[in-house]
Amino acid sequence: MSEEIRIKSHRGIYSAVFDQNAIVNLNNNPDPDAVYLIDTNISNIYNNELDDLLKNCRVLLIDAKEENKSLNKLPDYINELVNVHQIRRGQALIAVGGGITQDITCFLASTLMRGLPWYFYPTTLLAQADSCIGSKSSINSGEIKNILGTFTPPDKVIIDVQFLSTLESRDIHSGIGEMIKVHAINSPESFDRISKSYDEIIKDKDIMEKFIYESLLMKKKLIEIDEFDQGPRNVMNYGHSFGHAIESATNFAIPHGVAVTIGMDVANYIAFRLGISEMSHYERMHSVMNKNYRDFVSIKIDIDKMLNALTKDKKNTASHLRLILPDKEGKIKIVLQDNNAEFKSVLNDYFERVYA
Numbered sequence: 242m243s244e245e246i247r248i249k250s251h252r253g254i255y256s257a258v259f260d261q262n263a264i265v266n267l268n269n270n271p272d273p274d275a276v277y278l279i280d281t282n283i284s285n286i287y288n289n290e291l292d293d294l295l296k297n298c299r300v301l302l303i304d305a306k307e308e309n310k311s312l313n314k315l316p317d318y319i320n321e322l323v324n325v326h327q328i329r330r331g332q333a334l335i336a337v338g339g340g341i342t343q344d345i346t347c348f349l350a351s352t353l354m355r356g357l358p359w360y361f362y363p364t365t366l367l368a369q370a371d372s373c374i375g376s377k378s379s380i381n382s383g384e385i386k387n388i389l390g391t392f393t394p395p396d397k398v399i400i401d402v403q404f405l406s407t408l409e410s411r412d413i414h415s416g417i418g419e420m421i422k423v424h425a426i427n428s429p430e431s432f433d434r435i436s437k438s439y440d441e442i443i444k445d446k447d448i449m450e451k452f453i454y455e456s457l458l459m460k461k462k463l464i465e466i467d468e469f470d471q472g473p474r475n476v477m478n479y480g481h482s483f484g485h486a487i488e489s490a491t492n493f494a495i496p497h498g499v500a501v502t503i504g505m506d507v508a509n510y511i512a513f514r515l516g517i518s519e520m521s522h523y524e525r526m527h528s529v530m531n532k533n534y535r536d537f538v539s540i541k542i543d544i545d546k547m548l549n550a551l552t553k554d555k556k557n558t559a560s561h562l563r564l565i566l567p568d569k570e571g572k573i574k575i576v577l578q579d580n581n582a583e584f585k586s587v588l589n590d591y592f593e594r595v596y597a
């Protein structure tokens with residue numbers, strides 16, 4: 242696909258391009274001045290394809306685990322970049338991996354020597370269809386997830402869907418969860434379009450590429466008007482308050498985008514039961530949500546733990562939960578909801594009657 246997406250940011254315009262030869266080009270024409278931060282799984286799986294790059298360039302391998310995306314690991318990365326690889330001002334950091342590799346690279350690029358250029362080759366579906374644009378970096382501190390961060394857009398994003406052929410099915414479903422989300426936010430019609438193509442997307446990489454492109458265009462509209470997440474961009478958290486609560490209640494056994502899918506289904510159910518939306522919207526969206534999370538329904542979700550995590554969500558006010566729910570037209574909106582007995586009983590109903 243030859244389309245390029247150009248995104249306006251506080252640092253100027255950057256672009257996301259699609260290139261099914263990127264793996265070959267990465268190996269044949271590396272930037273000799275850059276340091277490559279590469280996911281260890283990518284360097285193992287693509288050892289042959291990235292042979293020259295791995296042998297001849299300065300490489301920092303990242304084991305893509307949440308505990309490695311944390312404040313106490315930063316001194317190791319800084320030591321390797323500065324003392325071992327002797328990085329200099331103006332030299333680029335180039336990330337090749339998923340959201341974890343992205344967050345580490347983006348955070349280092351925004352702080353090391355007060356700022357280095359950075360480039361991104363996303364290798365997971367979640368990173369290609371969602372996180373690669375939008376400027377955010379997030380680092381964990383101890384048990385507190387994503388509490389440190391910056392807004393630092395990359396200089397360029399290069400998307401090669403060939404990387405997705407080796408991705409595990411759980412990570413495909415995780416990425417599709419975020420794609421469904423941005424389509425639902427864009428309009429009920431966009432949601433219905435991606436729902437109809439659900440099976441083809443998984444089977445055909447060109448159709449997948451087209452929907453990644455569409456998802457990024459939809460996200461672009463929001464981040465260009467609200468790069469710093471002060472208002473309109475907040476709707477991108479659809480499914481996320483419940484999703485984060487589910488991740489935390491299950492000890493992260495459910496991948497992020499799948500937990501978000503369950504979270505959107507919960508949000509739609511609650512919205513219709515509380516009279517905020519119509520049953521028809523919940524039903525219209527339920528079958529594809531269920532398809533995307535059904536491999537994980539055997540993982541038990543403890544509702545008390547979930548409620549506990551939900552009330553701690555930093556987006557809430559003192560007495561209300563700040564939720565993102567569909568309205569009667571199926572438009573995704575921010576709603577303040579009383580954290581009362583009715584809310585709890587509807588949430589219980591969802592898990593007892595619907596979630597299976």
Ligand SMILES: NC(=O)c1ccc[n+]([C@@H]2O[C@H](COP(=O)([O-])OP(=O)(O)OC[C@H]3O[C@@H](n4cnc5c(N)ncnc54)[C@H](O)[C@@H]3O)[C@@H](O)[C@H]2O)c1
Nearest residue numbers: 282305339340341342364365367368372377378404407408
């Ligand atoms: N900065 C942002 O805007 C933003 C947005 C959403 C999520 N995130 C963060 O992203 C992280 C999740 O990212 P993710 O879901 O992309 O996954 P990830 O980086 O955790 O990778 C998931 C797994 O897939 C493996 N992998 C990566 N590419 C592969 C490939 N092509 N083939 C086979 N295996 C491959 C990785 O080694 C890892 O085991 C979380 O830490 C989340 O907080 C950041």
Ligand SMILES: [Zn+2]
Nearest residue numbers: 419481497501
């Ligand atoms: Zn998300």
